[in-house]
Amino acid sequence: MTDTPYLEQNLTLDEYQAIIKLMGRKPNALELALFGVMWSEHCGYKNSRAELKKFPTKGPQVLQGPGENAGVVDLGDGWALAFKMESHNHPSAIEPYQGAATGVGGIIRDIFAMGARPIASLNSLRFGDLSLPKTRHLLRGVVAGIGGYGNCLGVPTVGGEVFFHPSFNGNPLVNAMSLGLLKSQRLFKGQAAGLGNVVMVVGARTGRDGIKGASFASEELSESDPDKRPNVQVGDPFMEKLLLEATLEILDNDLVVGLQDLGAAGLTSSAAEMASRAGTGLVMDLEKVPLRELGLAPWEIMLSESQERMLLVVEPEKTEAIARIFDKWDLKAAAIGEVTGDGDFVLRLNGEELSRVPAAYLTDKAPVYIRDRKEPAYYQEKKKADLSLVNKYADYGELLTRLLSSPNLGSLAWVYEQYDSMVGLNTVIRPGGDAALLRIPESAKGIAIAVDCDSRKVYLDPYLGAAAAVAEAALNVAVTGARPLAITNCLNFGNPEDPEIYWQFVKATDGLAAAAAALDTPVTGGNVSFYNEWNGAAIFPTPTIGLVGLLENLNDRLTLDFKNQGDLVYLLGETLEELGASEAHYLLSGQDEGPVPSLDLAKVKALCRFLEEAAKRRLLKSAHDVSNGGLAVALTEGAMAGDFGLVLQWTGTVTPGATFFGESQGRAVVSFTPTKEKDFLSLAAQFSLTVTKLGQVGGQDLNLTYNDATLIAPLTQLKKAWAEALTTLAAL
Amino acid sequence: MKAAVIVFPGSNCDQDCVRSFKAVTGQTAALVWHKEANLPNYDLVILPGGFAHGDYLRCGAIARFSPVLAEVKRLADRGSLILGICNGFQILCEARLLPGALLRNHCLKYLCQDVFLRVETSQSPFTSLYKKGQIIRIPISHGEGSYSVSPKELDKLNSEDRIAFRYALADGTVTPLAAPNGSLDGIAGILSRKRNILGLMPHPERLAEIELGGTDGRPLLEAAFSAMGGAA
Known part of the structure; x- marks a missing residue:
């Protein structure tokens, strides 16, 4: 060992000394390697743990909060929903x-590790400037990878966002x-309980791929990164x-x-x-781990991130039954240790x-860092913009x-x-709507899911932007008629050792926590x-933010497309003079x-x-x-989806630019049969909502x-521009 | 009437086929593991979509060696109905139960979208409840669905009225533009000479319930069911 063995494991001198103090001796090289990955930011959350405690995590709907492979909410009728989101930014x-692809594979394994059959995936993607060849390479690769994995696995990708x-x-x-989906009484946990129980590794063999991926995910990227392939x-x-089917089969047979x-x-x-x-404790015999190639060192076996593997803890008399089931699926199941x-x-x-x-x-003694934080200069500067262009x-x-x-x-x-997006026969609202909607087998209920974040708004105002992401996801789910239940999250930030980045992180997690509490959507993991x-x-x-909601009766579902000539069109929520942080600007x-447009969480909840x-x-x-693009874009989306024009005329006190293109929060466009107007208005009044009558569905x-001020455009022209936007740019 | 859905390692529409068949006909189809070498005389056997053996080597190329395929052939010879959907169609071609091959989509991308099909014949136990020339909307979901066959075999398919479906525009026009995968002659599904085997790339089971957005796939399952003496 060198004098500074901790450096190779991405640990600091302080961390190394903390380890020595804990252990009461110097760790050997293998032990230090274990600390290196477990105390990495990716596994140990040492820079974020303190802030994550702010999140509300409890509620009658929550069956499993943070800390397990995935969060679980109750859907009623004996059904529960496991869900989680994870990042795979650096590898991508x-x-x-x-x-x-492996990002999708990993998060799906987290779901079936809870005993649930995966029923859907979504994703949230961010890419750079699309005019750069590198961006297009990344876009094409990422999209193909998500499809390549999920399509083959037979888990539909039902929605998402790209920015x-x-x-x-x-x-x-x-x-x-x-x-x-799982039956709520069959919730499995990642626990190595029961003295003398056997530890088994099942699925793929262990190879040299992905070694130290967790540490790599805790570093910045730069030009020299092809070396990190x-x-x-x-x-x-x-x-x-095969692993999914075999695992669910052993769970069905109560073998784990x-x-x-x-x-x-x-x-x-x-x-x-x-x-x-x-x-409990655990002992593992490394020579028993099935390897892809000979000659892996112990540290390589321990740090390998070879995909498609699971760890089981089973009672000794059940190992044979498990091996039989895995054998049917032509998979390895090896007993490698003991509790x-x-x-x-x-x-x-x-x-x-x-x-x-x-x-x-x-797992628990990784240091917790309360980092320095500093409000960046841009925060006040950027607010003083001239927003008159629109x-x-x-x-x-x-x-x-x-x-x-x-x-x-x-x-x-x-x-x-x-x-x-359809495999599984549960997809009721396919990609392209506000939220995806899935049916639950043998039930009248539906699950609505949305992912959301406006990165620009978070940059300009981390608190408001993060709160807006929760509000927006909740509204996306609510416009299907569903009730928002709970959220998961992926918090993507820069280097936390930079006080300005850490300030963003603190503010954003504050905003997220406030919105999750106000909207009664606890955080179940992330x-x-x-x-x-x-x-x-x-x-x-x-x-x-990934948000799930419950629709009690699928037949009550709402979609965004205008349905009939002559239906009345109303705007719910207030439009203010807010062109800041907008796509139009x-x-x-x-x-x-x-x-960033202001946000009244109580009003969002009422809506x-x-x-x-x-x-x-x-x-x-x-x-x-x-949302993004403002009212004009929202109206156009409904018009294009239903293939109806709109004839709308209304008045107000803000500028036309802000009316058409401003992104005031907490708003929705609705349409209904004219005979329902009275009922609509009285219900809106009950919830103290601001309503604006815009006009009627009709024309081309x-x-x-x-x-x-007027805004006139043929629907065919708008549809063409919209439909070809990404195809044209991505195909460059 | 007895129906079965074959499960290959990597099949992922097997449960969907059972579920859809049940929703349409009220009958439960049996799931049959690909290693089965003795099957009862099923009246209808569905080879479902998915990625049998991961689509490694070539779609369907490994699945055709599964023990169950010999039984599928035996049942086909005795006149049972064999329905291959998507990956099932690819397997039927690899197993030479149907002519031709499915190549990579011309756009080189996986495509999942609703397409319009023109029903080219109602003279089969699968298409008897459609009208010839009828336009139906059914989804595709595949990366390798571009049908290809020799000119001689294509002539035969045409002259024997064995092309079941062609990709079409919403108004029924068959043009190369309408086939998103670049399929030869717009072919989406074909029949065997005895007309008891149908292979098609689109997924009728995915639009057989109104909740899922359409029911144009329903008559295909209903027709096969009633052709084999099933009554709902």
Whole structure:
């Protein structure tokens, strides 16, 4: 060993000394390697743990909060929903196809580790400037990788979001979310309980791929990164499909005490976490681990991130039955260790003890850093923007067309048509709506799911932006008629050792916590991804929210498309003079600036509850949340989806630019049969909502008159611009 | 009437086929593992979509060696109905139960979208409840669905009225533009000479319930069911 063995393990001198103090001796090289990955940011959350405690995590709907493989909420009728989101940013930056594919594979394993059958995936993606060849390479690779894995596995990819901005040049974000259904009495945990129980590793063999991926994910990216390609794992969705079916089969036969997927930090993390959660110890004989090639050193076996593996804890008499089931699926199931009572995590090779560390030291004793924080100068500066460009634009119809043909507002069909969104026969609302909607087998209920985050708004105001992401996701789910239940998240930030980045993180988590509490959507888990930087420049902070909601009766569902000529169109929520942080201002100025639109969480909650009630009473024909691009874009989306024009005329006190293109929060566009107007208004009054009558569905054009300003554009022209936006740019 | 859905390692529409068949006909189809070498005389056997053996080597190339395939052939010879959907169609081609091959989509991308099909014949136990020329909307979901066959075999398919479906525009026009995968002659599904085997790339089971957005796939399952003496 060198004098500074900790450096090779990405540990600091302080951390090394803390380890020596804990252990009462110097750790050997293998032990230090275990600490290195377990105390990495990726596994140990040492920079984020303190802040994550702010999140509300409890509620009658929560069956399992943070700390397990995935969160679980109650759906009633004996059903529960497991869901979680995770980032795979760094691997995707280096090797987009495999990085994204294994991201999907990993999060799906987390779901079936809870005993749930995965029923859907979503994703949230960020890419740089689409005019750069590198961005297009990443986009194509990531999308193909997500599809390649999920399609083969037979888990539909039902929704997601994509945002392009130069701050993601070089460091894209790939956040994958997965959901699974389980009977609520069959909730499995990642616990190594029961003295003398056998530890088995099942699925793929262990190879050299992805070694130290967790540490790599805790560093910044730069030009020299092709060298890091060996850190990226390679996925085999066919293997995962076999593993999934075999695992669910052994769970059905009640053969397992605990199980855990092997993800970041491989065997080390899974085994140590299982032991630590159960308060037990664990001994493993490394010569028994099935290897892909000969000659792997013990540390390589322990740190390998080979995909498609699971760790099981089983009663000794059941190992044979398990091996039989795995054999049917042509998979390996090897007994590699035993649960012990001393709390130690022990590794042996051919009987010789190589290392001994108390499991809890690895999982719970990672240092917790309260980092310095400093408000960045840009925070106040950017608020003072001149936002007059939109109002000065001569032709609003043309501006709308330009917006729809920009990558952030154009149709995402090019992306989601590469995903199988229907396999499983549960997808009721396919990609392209506000939220995906799934049916639950043998039940009248539905599950609505949305992922959301406006990275620009978070950058300009981390508190408001993060709160807005929760509010927006809740509204996305509410406009289907569902009640928002709970959230998961992926917190993507730059280097936390930079006080300005840490300030963003603190503010954003404050905002997230406040919104989750106000909207009654507890946080059931999530993931933190720091060090998202490229050549020293940080990404826009992106706390992605994944939100699930419950629709009591699928027949009450609402969709965004206008349904009938002559239906009345109303806007719910208040429109203020808020052009800051808008897509329209960015399109015209190229600047990310201006105050982020204000957010009244109580009003958002009232709007959500109103939509749920209105859906139940079958008052509405359509509902669509107003977000990026503002009212004009929301109206166009409903018009294009239903293939109806709109004739709208209304008045107000804000400028036409802010009315058409401002992004005031907490708004939705609804339509209904004229005879329902009275009922609609009285229900809206009950919820104290601000309503604006806009006009009627009809004609071939988008024909809007606000005060004396007009916005007129043929629907065919808008549709063409929208449909071709991404296809044209991506195909360059 | 007895129906079965074959499960290959990597099949992922097997449960969907059972579920859809049940929703349409009320009958439960049996799931049969690909290693089975003795099958009862099923009246209808469905080879479902998915990625049998991971689609490694070539779609369907490994699955055709599964023990169950000999039984599928035996049942086909005795006149049972064999329905291959998507990966099932690819396997039927590899097993030479149907002519031709499915190549990579011309756009080189996986595609999952609703397409319009023109029903080219109602003279089969699968298409008897459609009208010839009828336009139906059914989804595709595949990366290798571009049908290809020799000119001689294509003539035969045409002259023997064995092309079941062609990709079409919404108005029924068959043009190369309408086939998203670049399929030869717009072919989406074909019949065997005895007309008791149908292979098609689109997924009728995915649009057989109104909740899922359409029911144009329903008559195909209903027709096969009633052709074999099933009554709902």
